[in-house]
Amino acid sequence: MRDEDIGAALLGWYDTHARVLPWRVGPADRARGVRPDPYRVWLSEIMLQQTTVAAVRDYFHRFTARWPNVAALATARDEDVMAEWAGLGYYARARNLLKCARAVVSDHGGRFPETRDGLLTLPGIGPYTAAAIASIAFDEAATVVDGNVERVTARLFAVETPLPGAKAELTALAARLTPRERPGDHAQAMMDLGATICTPRIPTCGICPLRAFCKGQAEGVATDLPRKTPKAAKPTRYGIAYLGRRADGAVLLERRPERGLLGGMLGWPGTDWTGAEPAPAPPAEANWREVPGEVRHTFTHFHLVLRVETALLPVGANPQRGHFVPGTEFRADDLPTVMRKVHDLASLPATGD
DNA sequence: GATCCGTGGGG
């Protein structure tokens, strides 16, 4: 078996089975020589970091409708971008998205660098994303390694080394497969294969275009690969969120610090989230009342249980923390999911249970 | 290299 045979089989499959996605150039346009728009490739790749295609779709449409090119995005207000990103998670991506757009405009004449190394210098663009943009948008034979490629490669070559330690080994194997011709299609084919056939749990090896080449399949271990070192259990933290309203409909919100969890996003003032019973920390003097029930939410590395308290604040109130947002400007969808859950619990009609 | 950083869907 030659690596070239594997690449040819993969591209043959891709030409007939490629998924239609909003940020891809369709076969008809591609045959006409149309190249993908680097802005759309970049935006989609940032959104797709650790995020499923299904979750990204609507966000991609909203972003490109509102900001059709990198120049438009570069002039957007921070709070508008953060609000548009709300619910998609990993909010550092949105902060770096803006930094990157502004750097492209101010340092690169409004055009994305056309090489992997050039792209790597931009905020929010790491090894994966740089290689993906360089190959898809600019036809550079860069090796693209994401979770799909790691899985496909580990199975194809029956690599038993567990992740994340196997990363360098898998990257070297993926590099062997990367062709000079159509490297972008090759990369997308690897990822499509991993997303639709060579899936984590129950791969459908029976219809895999690479079955004849797959060492993991031959040895009967494909489904068990890649091996992974076990993860630590998630602890549970507890906190109190304070949802203050004024009679005129304004709500008391707080912009979170740029760094850290939910950085740069709006949220309800609250206590720290700790492993023990939280010490009350209301943002203003008021008759705070506990809302029945609780909010449960799981972040990447801990579970959170939140108690919610509400109060009607006087129109002349001068809270120690946060700022009032007029009811006409407030939209719960602009908040990260855990904060939206707090709003939903507090807004629920009392059911008596 | 190890940690931190969201969310929703699937088994």
Added chain:
DNA sequence: TCCCCAAGGAT
């Protein structure tokens, strides 16, 4: 219910 995990990057 619980765990896994998805087109990762920054520190």
